[in-house]
Amino acid sequence: MNFDLRIPVGLMFTIFGLILAGVGLFGGAELAQKSLGINMNLWWGLVQFVFGALMLFFGLRGKRTP
C-alpha cells in the first residue's frame, strides 16, 4: 500500500472541523438559535477537528514505520 487512507480522511475532517469551529466563533450568536441555543458549529467543529487530527497523526506515523 503506497496510499494510507487515514491521511485524506484525517485531512478532510481537520479542514471541516476548522471551518465549522470558525463559523461557530465568528458567525454571530443568532446562528445558535436553530440548534436549540447550543453553539453546535463550534462544538461539533472541535469534535471533527480532534477526530481528523488523530487520523492524520496515526496515518503519518504509520507511514514512517513501514
Next chain:
Amino acid sequence: MQTTIQLTAVDYSILIIYFVFVLGIGFALKRRMKGGAAFLTSGRSIPAWVTGLAFLSANLGAQEVIGMAASGAKYGIMTSHFYWVGAIPAMVFLAIFMMPFYYGSKARSVPEYLKLRFDEKTRGLNAISFAVMTVFSSGISLHALAKLLETLVHWNYWTCIWASAFVVLVYIFLGGLTSAIYNEVLQFFMIVLGFAPLVFLGLKDVGGWSALKEKLAPIATEQHFAPGAWTHSWLYMGSALENPMGIGWFGMVVGLGFVLSFGYWCTDFLVVQRAMAANSMSAARRTPLIASVPKMFFPALVILPGMIAIAMQHESGGTFLPTAADGSPDYNMTIPAMLARYFPTGLLGLGFTTLMASFMSGMAGNVTAFNTVWTYDIYQSYIASNRSDAHYLWMGRCATVFGILVSIGAAFVASKFNNIMDMLQLVFGFVNAPLFATFLLGMFWKRSTGHGAFFGLLSGTVGACLFHGLSLAQTNVPGIKGAWIAPKFIFHSEMGQNFWMAIVAWTVCFTLTIVISLLTKRTKSDEELAGLVYSLTPKPKSEDEPWYQRPVTLGLIVLCITIVLNLVFA
C-alpha cells in the same frame, strides 16, 4: 408545504471540499490501475478495517438514510429488526461460514463461485439477473438523489443527474473498485459525523428518551395499538394485529431474519465484493464482522430520527414534516426536514453533503459490482476469453461508462413511469428471494448438482411469482401489489406479504434443489469441489492470531451484544 434548504457560501465550500477529496482519491489511485485485476478486484490488497467500513457503506444508499427513517416513523423501534434480527446474524454467518469459500476459491465474483461450484448455466442465470438489477438500482439511486435535490435546493433535475453521474464516473473510471471502496469509507465517516449532531439535537428537543416514549404512546393508542407499540421491538410481535408492522414473530424471524437477510448479506455481490477485495483470508473474514459493529448502532442514527419526527409531528399539530402529494405527512423527508430545522449554516453544509454522499456511494457500489460481473462473468465467459489483463482493464472501464449511461436511462424511466420501477423491483424480489437456498446447499451439501441448483433457483423464482399472484395485503387492491391470479392469502401488511413470499420462494428452491440433485448425476468430483464445499475444505486456521482477530471469537462477541440490544429494547 415543502422543505427547502438555504445554502450559504460556507455550506457550498464544504460541499466542494468533499468533492475535491472524492475526485482526488480517484486521481491518486490512477497510477495503481495497471490491469483488469487491479481495477475490478483491487488486486486483493486492502486492509480489513477499510473493506469492513466499505462493506457497511456500500449498502448505505438512499434506502437506508431515507427509508429507515421513514420506517422509524411508521413502525417505531420495530424497524430495528432489520438490523438486530436481519443484518447482524447474517453478517456473522457470512464471516464465519461463507467467506472461506468465496475468498478461498479465488472466485472474482459471486456468480463465478456458482460456476466453480455448479456449472455454467447457474452462473449465467445469476450473472445476468444481477447485472440487470444493479444497473437499475444504480439508476433508482440517481433518480432519488436528483428528485431530493430538486425539492430541497431547487436545482435542475437533469443537471443533478448528469453532474452526480459524472462525479461517480470519474472516480470509478480512474481508480476502479479501490476508489469506490476508499470513497465508501470517507462516506461512512461523513454519515456518522454528519448525522450524529442531528440525532443529538432532535432528542434534546423532544426532551430525551423517556419523554420520547411518552410522546409516542398517544400515537400508538390513536391507531388502536398498545401505548408501547412504537417503543418495544418484541413485546407486541405475538400476532400481526398487535403491532404497526402488521406481522407476527414467525414471519418476521424466518422471512426477514433468515431468508431475506441471509439472502442479501451473504449472496449479494455488491457487499460481498468488498470482503473479496481484502488482503488476506483473515481480513476477508473479519470484513463483515468489522462492519457489524457500527451496523448494530446505526438504528440510533437512522431509525431514531424517524421516531423523533413523528413525535414532534404529533405534538406540533402536523407542522414538523412536509406533506406528501396525497396529503399525509411525508416520512421520506424526515432527515432532510430535520436538517433544515436544526442545523445552522456550516453544519447544514455538512449534513447536506452527507445526504448527497450517501446517495452517490449507493450508486458507485452498484456500478463497481456491475463492472466486475459484466467483464468477468459475461464478457470474458461468453464473448472474449483469453485476452490480456490490460484488455479486461479496458473493458472494465468501458463497462463503467456503459453502466452509468444505462443508470441515467433507468433514472429517466423512473422519472417518467413510476409503475415500471415498482414492477422491476417486484421482479427483483422474485429473483432474490430463493438465492440463499442455492448457496446454502452449494456450500454445505456436496451432493447438490448443477441441474439441481439451476432448476431449483428458477422454480423458486416462479414460486415467488405465483405466491405474489395469490396473495394480497388487506390495505391494497388486486393488481401490481398482488392477487393478480386470485386473492387466496390475505395479509395484514405488505411487509408481511413480502416476508411470506420470501419464505415460500426459499422453501420451493430448497426442496426442489434437493430433489433434482438426487435425481441427477454429480458432475464434479470431490477433488474439484475442494475449497468450495464445507465438508471437503480444510478449516481455516486462526490459532496463531491474537483473540481479537479470530473470526469466531469476534462473531460471538458481536452476537452477544446484539442479543443484549434486543433485550434492552424488547
